Amino acid sequence: MKKQAVNPYLPLDEYVPDGEPRVFDNRLYIFGSHDRSHGNRFCMNDYVGWSAPCDNLADWRYEGVIYRKTDDPNNPEKDAMYAPDVVKGPDGRYYMFYGHGSRKPPEQWCINVAVCSTPAGRYQYYGRIELSPWSESYFPFDPAVLVDEDGRVWLYYGFGSGDWRKGNKGRGGAVVELAPDMLTVLSEPGATLPNKYTNTDETLQGHAFFEASSIRKINGKYYFIYSSQLSHELCYATADAPDGPFRYRGVLISNGDYGLNGNTVFRNWWGNNHGSLVEIEGTWYIFYHRHTQQSAFSRQGCAEKITMSEKGDFVQAECTSCGLNQGPLLAKGKYSAVIAANLYNGADTSESICCRRAKGTYFDEETAQGVRTHMIKRFGSSAHAVYKYFLFEGETGIQIRIKGKAKGVFTVIVAGDKTDIPIDIQGKEWESITGVIRFQGESAMEFLYSGTGTFAIRDFGFTEREAHS
Incomplete structure (x- = not known):
């Protein structure tokens, strides 16, 4: 019997949450944080690579360690590295954007960049994005990057609770333009979506920005994917320009199946969520993660087919066991x-x-x-x-x-x-x-x-x- 795709889609002893699905050269790559089985804090392991051919999403290949905590010269404490995103830059190289600093004061948290000549080779430290002038308003966390068709580069980031240890609740999500060097900031931050403390938009009630920024361009529209104030759900908002304004559109998935077809009972252990959309051979998928081991620190990646209407609206996806499989198991x-x-x-x-x-x-x-x-x-x-x-x-x-x-x-x-x-x-x-x-x-x-x-x-x-x- 041909190998089938199940959820979680990676081997069961692998814990890669916060998955950003990216297609390069007809292979699907997953870039995510790296938890540890029975870990006692988030993202204890180094970044690893996994990929699968687009015509067989059950055939995942381990690419090895692609970036270690010690590869970052500003990380002698071996702090956790969070939720990376990888894009192909204007020069043809692959750039990995990531955040770290969990054991440092919030004002010292940062978003750094590593670079590699292949999607899942060994990345080398490249530099730090200077966001500190605005860090009290927009916390440098969970980066996402878009290289637009006109060559302009946009960085999305933020955290819904700001610097909670100092009582500063921040504003929510942000977007800045980067230079083609993928490092230099060209603009002051603009808002993507507000957090629950600053939100005044009635359409966002209950779904204000919390974390997990991700960005996709679909049929000329900009889709901003994020985890809402409820934490367990991934939502999306759209705009006609890369820097907004973004308008809330709906829920993509809840790792507790909450809200699915009106459901008001959690059908899973719920916790934080992070992921994004990808289209593969004409089918859309939403990647997300689930929680195991009575913990928030041993998360596993899952993925589901998701329906997009002719108008560009997505319908909330259901958690399944068959995920990336081409039909039921x-x-x-x-x-x-x-x-x-x-x-x-x-x-x-x-x-x-x-x-x-x-x-x-x-x-x-x-x-x-x-x-x-x-x-x-x-x-x-x-x-x-x-x-x-x-x-x-x-x-x-x-x-x-x-x-x-x-x-x-x-x-x-x-x-x-x-x-x-x-x-x-x-x-x-x-x-x-x-x-x-x-x-x-x-x-x-x-x-x-x-x-x-x-x-x-x-x-x-x-x-x-x-x-x-």
């Missing part, structure tokens, strides 16, 4: 349990399902003898794991590996039909439970449990059932 072979599109507890509210909480079911990773195992942990009564979507070809066997201490009924729901599997487990070893799914067609698949105790779910596999005469 086949109900054949084995899948990791952690590709669940939604993982939540039935009684969860917007407060209780925050990614930093310490209760309920969650994605995790364990390492034993050098082998990493990924799983859903603490699955109990009221927990939901939803996989979207699978293509079933008729009566299909399912085998699920679990471990823990629990006694009750494990339920698999496909197209409204339930398969109940009694369980009674008491050990630390993985055990298999089996059932039969009777459905033909495309459907979500949901796992539920009713009973006592909790357990982990490692993976599940499908087997064809023999036809009976």
